[in-house]
Amino acid sequence: MYEKEITTWFKENKRDLPWRKSDAWGVLVSEIMLQQTPVQRVLPVYQEWMKRWPTPADLAKATPAEVITAWGRLGYPRRALRLHQCAKILSTELDNQLPRTESELRKLPGIGEYTAAAIVAFAFNESSLVLDINIRRLFSRLYRGEESPTSAPTKAERTEYATYMPAKNAHLWAAATMELGALICTAKKPLCGRCPVADKCQWRSLDYPSSERVKRTQSWHGTDRQCRGTIVQALRDNPKLSKRELNLLWDVPSQVEKAILTLLDDGLIEEQRKGIFSLPQ
Structure with a gap:
């Protein structure tokens, strides 16, 4: 319904985005990066990432620390580790090739229902219900x-x-x-x-009736997410930091303690020796 009007508009107005001219790996990288992150923030990171790691095998050789550092300030850095895990599976088990079906794609780390449908559509030009x-x-x-x-x-x-x-x-x-x-x-x-x-x-x-649904907004300042991000960024800039140095980054010691524990659990940092932390090596 309204296919002709919308697709004609698209052909005349679509943005020139690099992942639209990429292979399946480039589409996967873009879809992971674009989760909850605007296009303009993704573009420079994506271009540098694909230049550095143009295939799954290339990324699989990187260390977790290199991957997290290259992720920069895109946020939700666990996505970087999931992408790294995907690359290892693709390079060692699937000959660097992405599966072509949604069910097989969803077996890979970090790929859910939407991302699998998007890859089927945009990487392989197949039919799938994409609902972002x-x-x-x-x-x-x-x-x-x-x-x-x-x-x-x-x-x-x-x-x-x-x-x-x-x-x-x-x-x-x-x-x-x-x-x-x-x-x-x-x-x-x-x-x-x-x-x-x-x-x-x-x-x-209907003259633009307002939705009765309450729109959820994500706060940032002073949150555990901001505290975690501050610690990860500090460890991108420094090879290792002590717990005392990490505590100087934030005003609430209990939040730092919680952030360290959850970052360790998520595999985003590691303790080199007692009280000394770094990105995973």
């Missing part, structure tokens, strides 16, 4: 007349949206609807005047 937040927001407004989707796709949503997938070139439909949601049907201040299906949009026809 941009697509879901577009569909919620266009087809349902609702400003915002639920926090996660429902069974009913999946069933309904699967019926809109074209029989041919479903991968193009996925890319086009994602781009339209990201650039035009944005969460705030959507550019309805530039939308190719504005005259068909249920939300617009």
Whole structure:
């Protein structure tokens, strides 16, 4: 439904993104990096990453410390370790080739339902139901007349949206609807005047009713996440630091203690000897 209007718009307006010209490995890297991280922050890190590690075998040879350091400030650095684990499996067990089915992709570390569907669509040009937040927001407004989707796709949503997938070139439909949601049907201040299906949009026809759903916002300042990020960044900049030095980075000692324990559990740092910490070697 509305395939022609949306895909035509996409062909004329799509961004020139490097992973759209990459192989399956490059698509996987981009999808992991883009989880909860904006495109503009990902771009420089992605380009440097692919230059340094253009194949799974190349990344598999890196140390965890090198991988975490190269991840930079993308956030959620566990993703870097999952990608590293993926690279090792791909290089040692799968001849550097990504599986081509969603079920097989989901067996790899860090690849869930959405990422598997996205790889099938964007790496292999196959049919899959790709539902990222941009697509879901577009569909919620266009087809349902609702400003915002639920926090996660429902069974009913999946069933309904699967019926809109074209029989041919479903991968193009996925890319086009994602781009339209990201650039035009944005969460705030959507550019309805530039939308190719504005005259068909249920939300617009109802005069843009506000969603009753409470939008979740993620705080950052003073959180455990910020404390963890501060410690990881300090260990990117220094080969090793003592617990006393780590405590100087943060005002709340109990938060530092908790951050150290959870970072150790996640494999993002390691204790070289008692009270001396570094990135994993």
